[in-house]
Every structure is written in structure tokens, then in C-alpha cells.
Amino acid sequence: MPESNLKPPPGRAGSVLAWLLVLGATVFTVAGALLYEHYRAGAYRTIEVTARAPELGNFTPRLINVAAGERVRLHVRNIDTVSHGFAIPRLNVGIVEIKPGEVALVEFTAPEGASEYEFTCTVWCSNDHMKMKGKLVVVSTLARR
Numbered sequence: 001m002p003e004s005n006l007k008p009p010p011g012r013a014g015s016v017l018a019w020l021l022v023l024g025a026t027v028f029t030v031a032g033a034l035l036y037e038h039y040r041a042g043a044y045r046t047i048e049v050t051a052r053a054p055e056l057g058n059f060t061p062r063l064i065n066v067a068a069g070e071r072v073r074l075h076v077r078n079i080d081t082v083s084h085g086f087a088i089p090r091l092n093v094g095i096v097e098i099k100p101g102e103v104a105l106v107e108f109t110a111p112e113g114a115s116e117y118e119f120t121c122t123v124w125c126s127n128d129h130m131k132m133k134g135k136l137v138v139v140s141t142l143a144r145r
Contacts, residue, residue, distance in 0.1 A: 044073035044107060051076060051084040051098060051121065054128040059119070062134035066110045068141050074106040085122030088136060097123055114140040 050060045066072050076086045078098040086106065087094035095104040121132035 044071045046073045046075065049074050049076045049086075051078045051086065051132075052080045053082065053126040054131040055126060056080065058132055059121075059134040063137065064119075064134065065137045065139060068110055068112045068114065068138050070110045072108055072110055075103055076106060077103045080125070082125045083123045084125050084132075086119065087122045088117050088119045090117050091136075094122060110136075110138045112140075114138055 045066065047064060049064070050057075052058060052060075064074075074086075076084075076095060076098055078084050078100055081100050083100065084098050085095055086098065086104065088108075091108055091111070093106055093108050095106060098104045115138050117136040117138070119134050119136055121129060125132060
């Protein structure tokens, strides 16, 4: 039987190897970023808060319970057609302005000891603006057991 003169085109193996390296680097980069974000988010208790003018629903939820010393991340979502703000004055936590459709992030560690903290809207949003408030309740870790 005669020998075949068929050989792979020059550089084809190198081209396949290059594509495999690019694919592997992309997959590992995306997987690493997702794992990092999962780890980073796991260190906080995440709470979704929506903001609407008081006559349309106010903050939801209006009562937030957290444990003393707990790391908290609030996602404040403005689902209204006007801007809102968000502040917990006694904790020096706040967002200057959240435009319609935007989500703002607030991270803090709840103080030690049981206490209550009022949160408010800091941007004039309606005639009932002064009613746009809620309460953050910090429960001592002993009370949770």
C-alpha cells in the first residue's frame, strides 16, 4: 500500500491550540469573577428596598429587622417617576439621589445593642414627602436566640 501524502495544513494544530487557550482563559475569567462576586455578596445580608412617593406606596419594606453586628447591604430601587434619596441619619448612612429606575447600594454594619433607627427620603418627592420614612430595628444577638 502506498504512503499517503496527506498532511494537516501547516499551523492548523497551533491554531486549534490557540483557540482552546482563548476559550479556557475566557471561561476561567468569567467563572472567577462570578465566584468572587458570590463570595463578596455572601459576607452581607442583602435586603431589597423599593422607593415610591408615599401616596403610591412609600418605602417597601417600611420595617427592616437586622441583628446587632450584622453586615447589611441595602439595594434601594427607585420604581417611581421622580427622584428619591435614602438616609439613616443616626448611622451616618445615606444616598444623595436615586433617579427613576436606578438602584443604589448602601452597606453598613448594624451597631451593637438593640435600638431603632428611622430611615427617610432625602429628596423632595411629593406633597407627602415628610411621610416617606421607615424603621430599621437592630435586635441584640441574645434576643435572636
